[in-house]
Amino acid sequence: MSQRTSGCIPSDMSTSPFAVRMLGITKRFPGVVALDDVTLEVRRGEVHAICGENGAGKSTLMKILSGVYHPDAGVLEVDGRDTRFTGTRDAERAGIAIIHQELALVEDLPVAANVFLGRERRGALGLLDDSSMAEECSSLFSQLDCAVDPGDRTGNLRVGDQQLVEIAKALSLDASIVVMDEPTSALTEVESARLERTIQRLVAQGKTILYISHKMDEVFRLADRITVLRDGRHVKTVDTTATSPREITGWMVGRDIAGHDFHGSRPRGDKLLEVRGLSLPWPEHPRGYRLNDISFDLHAGEIVGIAGLMGAGRTELLEVLFGAGDDTWTGSIELRGRPVRFRHPREACEARVAMVTEDRKRLGLFPDLDVAGNVSLCALREALRNGLLSRTAEEQLAAGPVRDTGVKTPGLHATITGLSGGNQQKCIIGRWLLTKPEVLLLDDPTRGIDVGAKAELYTLIDGLCRQGLGVILTSSELPELLTLADRILVLAEGRLTAELARAEATEARIMEAATAG
Amino acid sequence: MTPPNDAHSRRSSEGSPAPQGSAAPRLRRTAWLGLRPAEWALVAAIVVAVLLTGIVDSNHSYFRLPWQSLTDILRNTALLGIFALGATVVIIAGGIDLSSGSMIALSGTIAATTMLALAPKEIMAFKPVGPAVVGVGVLAALLTGFLVGTLHTWLITAVRLPPFIATLATLVGLRSFARALCESCTLGVVGTKSAQINVSDPIFKAIRDNVWIPVAVFALLAVFTWLLLTRTVLGRHIHALGGNEQAARLAGIRTENVKWFAYCFGAMTAALAGLFYVANESVAAPVNQGRGHELNAIAAAVVGGCSLSGGVGTVPGTVLGAIFLRVVIDAVSKIIKTGADVYEGLIVGVVVVIAVTFSQLGALAKGGTRLLPGAIGLCAIPTLSLLTGALAAMTAGRNGGIATGVGALFLLGLLRVWESRRSTT
Numbered sequence: 001m002s003q004r005t006s007g008c009i010p011s012d013m014s015t016s017p018f019a020v021r022m023l024g025i026t027k028r029f030p031g032v033v034a035l036d037d038v039t040l041e042v043r044r045g046e047v048h049a050i051c052g053e054n055g056a057g058k059s060t061l062m063k064i065l066s067g068v069y070h071p072d073a074g075v076l077e078v079d080g081r082d083t084r085f086t087g088t089r090d091a092e093r094a095g096i097a098i099i100h101q102e103l104a105l106v107e108d109l110p111v112a113a114n115v116f117l118g119r120e121r122r123g124a125l126g127l128l129d130d131s132s133m134a135e136e137c138s139s140l141f142s143q144l145d146c147a148v149d150p151g152d153r154t155g156n157l158r159v160g161d162q163q164l165v166e167i168a169k170a171l172s173l174d175a176s177i178v179v180m181d182e183p184t185s186a187l188t189e190v191e192s193a194r195l196e197r198t199i200q201r202l203v204a205q206g207k208t209i210l211y212i213s214h215k216m217d218e219v220f221r222l223a224d225r226i227t228v229l230r231d232g233r234h235v236k237t238v239d240t241t242a243t244s245p246r247e248i249t250g251w252m253v254g255r256d257i258a259g260h261d262f263h264g265s266r267p268r269g270d271k272l273l274e275v276r277g278l279s280l281p282w283p284e285h286p287r288g289y290r291l292n293d294i295s296f297d298l299h300a301g302e303i304v305g306i307a308g309l310m311g312a313g314r315t316e317l318l319e320v321l322f323g324a325g326d327d328t329w330t331g332s333i334e335l336r337g338r339p340v341r342f343r344h345p346r347e348a349c350e351a352r353v354a355m356v357t358e359d360r361k362r363l364g365l366f367p368d369l370d371v372a373g374n375v376s377l378c379a380l381r382e383a384l385r386n387g388l389l390s391r392t393a394e395e396q397l398a399a400g401p402v403r404d405t406g407v408k409t410p411g412l413h414a415t416i417t418g419l420s421g422g423n424q425q426k427c428i429i430g431r432w433l434l435t436k437p438e439v440l441l442l443d444d445p446t447r448g449i450d451v452g453a454k455a456e457l458y459t460l461i462d463g464l465c466r467q468g469l470g471v472i473l474t475s476s477e478l479p480e481l482l483t484l485a486d487r488i489l490v491l492a493e494g495r496l497t498a499e500l501a502r503a504e505a506t507e508a509r510i511m512e513a514a515t516a517g
Numbered sequence: 518m519t520p521p522n523d524a525h526s527r528r529s530s531e532g533s534p535a536p537q538g539s540a541a542p543r544l545r546r547t548a549w550l551g552l553r554p555a556e557w558a559l560v561a562a563i564v565v566a567v568l569l570t571g572i573v574d575s576n577h578s579y580f581r582l583p584w585q586s587l588t589d590i591l592r593n594t595a596l597l598g599i600f601a602l603g604a605t606v607v608i609i610a611g612g613i614d615l616s617s618g619s620m621i622a623l624s625g626t627i628a629a630t631t632m633l634a635l636a637p638k639e640i641m642a643f644k645p646v647g648p649a650v651v652g653v654g655v656l657a658a659l660l661t662g663f664l665v666g667t668l669h670t671w672l673i674t675a676v677r678l679p680p681f682i683a684t685l686a687t688l689v690g691l692r693s694f695a696r697a698l699c700e701s702c703t704l705g706v707v708g709t710k711s712a713q714i715n716v717s718d719p720i721f722k723a724i725r726d727n728v729w730i731p732v733a734v735f736a737l738l739a740v741f742t743w744l745l746l747t748r749t750v751l752g753r754h755i756h757a758l759g760g761n762e763q764a765a766r767l768a769g770i771r772t773e774n775v776k777w778f779a780y781c782f783g784a785m786t787a788a789l790a791g792l793f794y795v796a797n798e799s800v801a802a803p804v805n806q807g808r809g810h811e812l813n814a815i816a817a818a819v820v821g822g823c824s825l826s827g828g829v830g831t832v833p834g835t836v837l838g839a840i841f842l843r844v845v846i847d848a849v850s851k852i853i854k855t856g857a858d859v860y861e862g863l864i865v866g867v868v869v870v871i872a873v874t875f876s877q878l879g880a881l882a883k884g885g886t887r888l889l890p891g892a893i894g895l896c897a898i899p900t901l902s903l904l905t906g907a908l909a910a911m912t913a914g915r916n917g918g919i920a921t922g923v924g925a926l927f928l929l930g931l932l933r934v935w936e937s938r939r940s941t942t
Contacts, residue, residue, distance in 0.1 A: 324767055349769035357767050364767070368760040368828035369753075377757060377768050380750045388748040431768070 016080025025074035049223035067091035097170030107155030160191030269300030305485030354432035401430030422453025603786030611759035611827025621807025624791030629801030662788030666781030695803035759827030
């Protein structure tokens with residue numbers, strides 16, 4: 001392998017109490033200082049959480065630790081030795097494995113091939129030794145106490161299992177330091193709980209864990225110490241026992257975040273939507289259906305929350321309501337007393353139903369259009385002057401929702417991908433507000449959005465509801481539903497297992513219904 | 518052997534190293550006089566190419582016969598440009614149309630066979646067939662374009678073939694179909710099989726003799742396409758479709774219909790170009806007419822700034838790309854003189870690589886990426902030197918070839934050394 005490696009200068013061979021020390025790290029990118037004199041000290045064998053809003057510099061810091069980036073200034077010490085990585089391979093050799101937020105797996109290859117990608121074992125004649133790799137893989141998975149078949153096509157695994165593949169890869173590298181960049185952002189509660197057990201097992205084996213997360217409950221359950229970054233600067237490193245979630249989020253955003261609650265009763269209006277006996281078949285699956293016999297109502301001025309584990313059918317339900325899925329469902333949907341059956345999202349738009357999709361980047365954003373173009377897209381006809389699009393009219397059109405939803409942008413010409421996740425989401429909500437919807441479907445709208453922006457989105461959604469919209473909201477985070485929703489429907493494996501009024505809903509009751517067999 | 522540098526490959530695979538969210542959002546690059554910086558660079562490249570050709574060409578034909586040179590370039594540019602505009606729309610919509618060269622052949626053949634069927638005696642006797650017959654022939658050709666575009670859309674949206682496969686099938690299929698049609702029509706109408714049909718109606722001759730006709734058609738079509746892409750809802754939907762197809766559908770855009778328009782526009786512009794090729798050569802010859810031209814159209818679009826992943830591209834860019842391509846091809850023919858068409862493909866290839874690399878020169882200069890990294894870079898040095906040396910040997914003789922090859926080897930070696938030193942400091 002590469003001879004052009006780091007100059008690993010052994011300066012202090014005595015065992016340092018720190019697995020990793022990053023001192024005075026500075027990293028600049030054209031036009032922005034991503035990290036400014038950041039210091040991070042991680043003790044051997046601890047779970048060290050790194051918290052910060054999007055853009056605080058967490059990922060950049062981890063990319064420096066894993067050899068992706070070079071710092072412009074600062075010292076990196078691994079196991080007490082001054083270290084300079086010239087590539088990710090160097091970091092791997094030093095025992096650092098990183099599990100990126102966006103998993104880096106080749107979906108078409110089997111699990112074992114992914115675990116050994118780039119370090120394939122070879123047997124006789126230099127041919128691949130698949131059986132030995134599969135065996136090693138099985139033993140890694142049994143260490144992790146989970147049942148993943150090394151021969152399965154990786155793309156067929158659920159996201160939670162794919163993450164375990166990454167962890168197995170880290171184990172196979174014999175990494176002593178494992179970095180996890182927002183590992184639970186795509187996981188269900190059950191999968192998150194399993195991941196927590198996995199992390200505890202890794203710690204028991206003497207590994208050091210660096211854990212990046214937005215989710216305070218997880219951080220406080222797992223971490224020994226917490227480092228908070230804000231705007232590329234180090235704010236504080238504290239013992240978990242000596243602080244509170246409220247204090248941490250306060251440091252993250254630089255202000256005290258009040259526990260937002262929208263308990264003020266919203267006036268409930270006419271019935272907008274009546275769903276009766278909705279079923280969506282799933283022939284190739286043993287269960288036979290994606291949704292089975294779902295019935296509920298939605299009124300104007302009401303937020304109905306939909307809870308459920310991943311695969312429970314939350315997204316499928318919204319897709320049926322929006323005409324975005326397969327048109328094979330049975331049952332009835334009435335919109336303002338009129339039966340509807342949308343075959344294309346266009347028909348839903350025309351009937352004043354709007355949907356903000358789950359995966360912003362993949363299903364919502366147009367990276368080549370600017371902010372104005374992204375916002376005005378669904379209502380472009382209103383920007384026609386003499387039959388042609390007028391840029392001025394388009395900007396006037398887009399300016400309204402950009403202002404109303406509180407998008408922070410340097411201008412309507414700005415590239416949408418340069419905005420933060422929260423502002424991108426506000427742009428997409430603004431896009432749909434231009435279609436003057438009566439029913440707004442929000443599929444996990446705050447996923448991957450930082451704490452401050454979440455609170456802003458809650459205020460926005462509550463405000464829209466008070467203006468008379470009917471909102472259906474799904475979320476992978478229960479506190480979010482409890483904060484916003486008037487009623488909560490719980491789905492479990494495609495069936496409606498509970499309908500809870502806000503007063504009777506608790507996390508425990510929802511989880512109970514979501515895991516009902 | 519040196520294995521690839523991980524840090525380097527990681528960085529380039531991630532694109533710009535902007536950190537999440539915190540980077541100040543980029544503002545759209547300002548256009549000056551309607552053209553972006555890259556397009557001004559193309560304008561400059563065109564001027565430089567013309568001036569160089571005028572000086573290097575030993576006949577100095579640009580100075581002695583400016584009008585004739587201009588006419589040549591204009592005609593070729595207009596013909597290429599017409600269906601390059603179609604390719605631009607298809608590419609921005611996130612597709613690709615490999616079949617335009619064959620569509621050119623089919624369009625000419627349809628027009629000629631229609632006229633042959635309607636006025637067999639006049640065609641065989643090289644006599645005028647009259648505007649009505651010509652009109653029907655032209656309409657039949659354009660209608661064929663619409664049908665082929667529809668076929669593409671059906672294959673792509675209903676049969677769910679990738680656009681590359683669907684239009685690869687028609688690339689080989691349509692030309693063959695055109696040849697069969699030509700042979701069976703001539704056999705049926707005249708009694709003898711023929712691989713081509715002569716078209717000598719005065720209307721076609723007028724088009725051949727008046728260069729402003731194809732130029733005017735190209736200009737009108739360019740203005741139309743520009744308005745379409747920048748000032749209509751459909752145009753915006755084309756950009757949205759190419760930028761993110763799933764999001765476009767979920768935003769309520771009838772993506773199938775947008776694709777239908779794009780592929781029909783692509784095929785119909787090729788059909789229109791096919792008519793001009795027939796007029797130019799006074800013959801519909803499906804064996805060779807338009808052969809390989811699909812790649813020139815795609816090259817013009819790419820040189821003009823279109824991204825093959827869709828969503829990005831402009832009409833001024835494609836127009837300049839087409840002019841640039843034709844100017845360079847013309848330059849080679851002026852400089853080499855005899856048998857220059859042999860080098861046409863080579864020139865198009867080199868121009869595309871250079872033009873697309875040019876847009877990344879900024880990153881290379883800043884020290885982000887290396888042009889000759891690792892073992893691949895090492896092996897690329899003799900490859901490139903051999904290529905330039907062989908080229909020079911064929912055009913300037915053996916000694917010139919050796920000198921050029923050795924010179925290239927030396928320069929590339931120097932670049933390699935400089936890059937390695939820069940990356941270690």
